[in-house]
Amino acid sequence: MNTVLIMYELDPQAIILGHKEQFEVYLQSSNNFAKISETVWIIKTTTDPTHIRDDFRSLMLQGNPTPNGKIMAIDLKKNAWASFGFTEDVNSWMKNNL
Secondary structure, three states, X not given: OEEEEEEEEOOHHHHHOOHHHHHHHHHXXXXXXXXXXXXXXXXXXXXXXXXXXXXXXXXXHOOOOOOOOEEEEEEOOOOOOOOOOOOHHHHHHHHHHO
């Protein structure tokens, strides 16, 4: 099982096309996730970062031939983290899963 940190940005056209909601459904499908901020997530998944990136890119291309979205997907290998200002739910998830 991979623990993947995902950070992304969408261009305005992608938001209009509903890609944000579609990508969030995709991320939530892991059933084990923490939404750190509006566009930063950590998920437990069998999917590797390259596949997540490719799925994001495919989604951005739907109805938008020149997308300007960005994504970074990182497989977290170390058990080291620190946070500030997050809810107890997020901190608890990180403590139990990283």
